[in-house]
Amino acid sequence: MIQLDSLTKVFDTPKGAVVAADHIDMEVPAGEICVLLGPSGCGKTTTLKMINRIIRPTSGKVYINGEDTTGMDTQDLRRGIGYVIQQIGLFPNMTIEENITVVPRLLGWDKARYKERAREMMAMIAMEPDAFLKRYPNELSGGQQQRIGVARALAADPPVMLMDEPFGAIDPINRAVIQDEFLKMQQELKKTIMFVSHDIDEAIKMGDRIAIFREGKLVQSSTPDDLLAAPRNAFVESFLGEDRALKRLNLVKVRDVVSDDIGCVRPDDTLEAALARIDDFGYQSSILMVNDRRQPVGIITRSVARTTKGYCRDHFLGIPASVNLDDDLRKVASLMFAHDTTWLPCVDDDGRVCGQITQRSMTRHLGSRYRALEGDVSPNATALTDTTPKE
Known part of the structure; x- marks a missing residue:
């Protein structure tokens, strides 16, 4: 024009x-x-x-x-x-x-x-x-x-x-x-x-x-x-x-980095089941608890699931924060730093969980652009699986 x-x-x-x-x-x-x-x-x-x-x-x-x-x-x-x-x-x-x-x-x-x-x-x-x-x-x-x-x-x-x-x-x-x-x-x-x-x-x-x-x-x-x-x-x-x-x-928007590979538990699940789900993901120190509408209602920490008996509904903590698919990564990083966490649940416009975003996935996404300039990978390469050590 x-x-x-x-x-x-x-x-x-x-x-x-x-x-x-x-x-x-x-x-x-x-x-x-x-x-x-x-x-x-x-x-x-x-x-x-x-x-x-x-x-x-x-x-x-x-x-x-x-x-x-x-x-x-x-x-x-x-x-x-x-x-x-x-x-x-x-x-x-x-x-x-x-x-x-x-x-x-x-x-x-x-x-x-x-x-x-x-x-x-x-x-x-x-x-x-x-x-x-x-x-x-x-x-x-x-x-x-x-x-x-x-x-x-x-x-x-x-x-x-x-x-x-x-x-x-x-x-x-x-x-x-x-x-x-x-x-x-x-x-x-x-x-x-x-x-x-x-x-x-x-x-x-x-x-x-x-x-x-x-x-x-x-x-x-x-x-x-x-x-x-x-x-x-x-x-x-x-x-x-x-x-x-x-x-x-x-x-960069959350939707560009979000992973739909997120573990969740229900309020009626046992803490033993929650610990097993946390171990399935390996790198997380907690797991998200959702209601029947798949909306986040709390988290179960590894330490609680490992040392306590009972049901998730009785031993959950509040969710530090969640992010929308249209939020940018600056907001995500700010929330992660403020709440001392390496991952956050992602929700759609109806508040339903649609995935998670991690510090590692953000780093890999941003870094892929620099590696592409050096001829190592495509700019659209998928971020590698999160390898943050276990707690």
Whole structure:
């Protein structure tokens, strides 16, 4: 959808020519988010602004959906591209409704249509239309204004969006909420988005691909997993940080690692049977107890099963935690560390046990990507059986 062909910008300054963007070649497929990342002054914002001609390129071309935009009227070009900036840029003398409908009104939409569109956009960003549409920007919090900025960019349903640090001025809690809401919208809308950020964690979370810039040059453009697993050079590696392997935990879902090979007991089973089931698995120091709906209700530890007589229903401990198939491995690792455990049960949306995840399986899954780069295994190789020693 977006293609940059040798896009270049040279600024003339009193001290001479400064190359802000140097022959940038890249593509963003339709429906994907590409995050431009790099230190201040590296050329990422200049590159973004050349797409909608806020900054005119010195040379090179921009193609949108295969069409060379060089000869397009600037106003027509901009009206077909949503634009969100860090400073939000809402018009202070306009109501929220008027702000959202600026572009539809410029495009000649009739009144009933653009008013309905404003209500649709408010619902999409989880803000009550009747409560906010007649207010002015100064009556809203910073986070609310940022949502309105996103709604305004989406109002005319542009196929392409440019976002220049759109969440940078928001506090961390609201920032995470707005990021999550935006990603949910993107799953439905499938816009093609270029997104400038300084935040590596934000880039990993938001981007289908990440483009690293340095001194006006595009250094590497890859999927987040490829970038973290195989930085192209020492600059990219240092920019990503020494904990880049841990950052990959955000990219992997439980469903990618879960094993359905999990031992369970029922409340009416004896502790002797529970001990036998624990021994069957060898590496576990406890076993999960489930009810008739296969929902987790407790655990039986090896020490209790080995030294006590009776039934599981009378000697179980509470479950430290469980995880959903759509949780990421960062959450899993955090729960494991917090509860000093090497495994957790996995449940589906109905709370039924569908497998387990272990520290070893997480390690093997992440490590397989590095081994694949060395030609040892396929990136999709199945994780090896857990070999954590017995208690």
